[in-house]
Amino acid sequence: MSEPSSGSSESSSATSQATDGAADRRPPAPTGLPILGNAVRFARDPFGFTVDAVAEVGDAFRIDLPVGDRYVLAHPDHAERVLVTERDAFEKTEDFPLAFGDSVIAVGGGDWREQRDFLDPFFFASRIESYLPTVREQIVRRVDAWVDGEEVPILSAMQGLTFDILATTLLGIDAGSDRDDLRAAADDLNAYFEPATWMLPDWLPTPSRRRFDAAKATLRTEIRSLLADADSEGEDAADAERPPGVGLVETLAAGLGGDAADRADYPRDRDAAVDQLIGLVFAGHETTALALTFALYCLAEHPETARRVEAELDDVVGPEPIGWEHLDDLPTLDRVVDESLRLYPPVHALPRETTRPVTFGDDVVPGGAEVLVSVFAMHRDERFWEQPSTFDPTRWRDRDRTADAYLPFGAGPRRCLGATFARVEARVALAELLRRFRFERVEDGALSLSPQMTTQPAGEVPMVVRRR
Numbered sequence: 001m002s003e004p005s006s007g008s009s010e011s012s013s014a015t016s017q018a019t020d021g022a023a024d025r026r027p028p029a030p031t032g033l034p035i036l037g038n039a040v041r042f043a044r045d046p047f048g049f050t051v052d053a054v055a056e057v058g059d060a061f062r063i064d065l066p067v068g069d070r071y072v073l074a075h076p077d078h079a080e081r082v083l084v085t086e087r088d089a090f091e092k093t094e095d096f097p098l099a100f101g102d103s104v105i106a107v108g109g110g111d112w113r114e115q116r117d118f119l120d121p122f123f124f125a126s127r128i129e130s131y132l133p134t135v136r137e138q139i140v141r142r143v144d145a146w147v148d149g150e151e152v153p154i155l156s157a158m159q160g161l162t163f164d165i166l167a168t169t170l171l172g173i174d175a176g177s178d179r180d181d182l183r184a185a186a187d188d189l190n191a192y193f194e195p196a197t198w199m200l201p202d203w204l205p206t207p208s209r210r211r212f213d214a215a216k217a218t219l220r221t222e223i224r225s226l227l228a229d230a231d232s233e234g235e236d237a238a239d240a241e242r243p244p245g246v247g248l249v250e251t252l253a254a255g256l257g258g259d260a261a262d263r264a265d266y267p268r269d270r271d272a273a274v275d276q277l278i279g280l281v282f283a284g285h286e287t288t289a290l291a292l293t294f295a296l297y298c299l300a301e302h303p304e305t306a307r308r309v310e311a312e313l314d315d316v317v318g319p320e321p322i323g324w325e326h327l328d329d330l331p332t333l334d335r336v337v338d339e340s341l342r343l344y345p346p347v348h349a350l351p352r353e354t355t356r357p358v359t360f361g362d363d364v365v366p367g368g369a370e371v372l373v374s375v376f377a378m379h380r381d382e383r384f385w386e387q388p389s390t391f392d393p394t395r396w397r398d399r400d401r402t403a404d405a406y407l408p409f410g411a412g413p414r415r416c417l418g419a420t421f422a423r424v425e426a427r428v429a430l431a432e433l434l435r436r437f438r439f440e441r442v443e444d445g446a447l448s449l450s451p452q453m454t455t456q457p458a459g460e461v462p463m464v465v466r467r468r
């Protein structure tokens, strides 16, 4: 970990405090074993460890790991400082560019602004509305193949579904093309962030990191060929007017123009375009697949809520395909999405690195430290939620989605670019699934979770589907 760097007046006072006894002033760590620190408890159950640690030592604490300290922040005021008011002191960690290169999810400063401006129009409400028939088509195509009483591996089914949706809408990849290799590689990207690897130095080539590197190499090859195809199709139609709503792959290919040399505008070269697409494939399909899986799990565990959603769908949508105009009239479904994102936030923590020492109460987090804003801990904290472990969508009747302690999509300028896209996709998918099928769990007991970069169920989530 690097030494504190200089910064603003606030930071220089914090710097002197930090160097006058930084070791004593660091946030406290929960009790752990000598040498291994908190590693054993953390590795066994990272989510339970984090929630317990907030109760034991407070909402700014240190995890004592063999690779060095990590700092966890689990209060909405801390989150506000990290993500909004003092965000210049908290950069994205180096893991992001390592994993995703030159993509909006990874870069900072002027590059980030330029990429976000380039991408924003793809996420305007009018654009998302125009995607809706394709979203529906992808869902119907997939579930029409399900047989009454069949056992479906829900997590993989949802990963397949959200990948197909992303590919055929935002990216604009032809619905009929073979995307299997691309998808398999995209699913493997999560491996980089397996919790076991959090204990190990970055240079150690663990099996999951090797899987990640292999997945990225496959993705690069696949995406390069998608760009090349889009480019040649674009040249064939050089004189034709480009239709509105053209996909991202084609837009990036057109932006590169023929043989890409370094350019002044974004994307500056082919590698940049490839990186962007890899980042979006990762950010845009795994997260929504998890949101859908967790929502279906919650509904299977709470059939009375599932029946209310069915009744609402019958009443508001009837036999018609769900359309944009229905989305505002489905409050029960909406609250199911909100509540399952609270209990099972697909992104459980927001990692950052401090650019200077920062004080939290009497404690100082040194500069160059890895900080995690724990979305999961805040979502399960009884100071902010009544009976936090209970799935209760009705709590959202009198609670605002923008309320404190609710950050499934992050906050501030780096808030999720795809939040609206994801919420529309989740509601349309759930509506089309729930009007056709009821979902029954095959396994008993609560779902076990495992944190990779995203919140993963520990293993597949099989469910029996019964036609309504």
Ligand code: HEM
Residues within 6 Å of the ligand: 104, 105, 106, 116, 166, 170, 280, 283, 284, 285, 287, 288, 291, 345, 346, 347, 350, 351, 407, 408, 409, 410, 411, 413, 414, 415, 416, 417, 418, 419, 421, 422
């Ligand atoms: C339920 C589904 C989703 C969840 C829970 C989710 C969650 C998040 C969170 C928490 C962040 C902020 C990360 C941070 O601050 O460190 C984020 C960023 C991002 N998300 Fe999502 N996301 C979802 C769906 C999507 C979709 C569908 C897309 C694109 C199609 C997408 C694209 C992005 C991008 C590009 C960023 C980086 C934004 C930036 O740094 O400016 N996400 N997401």
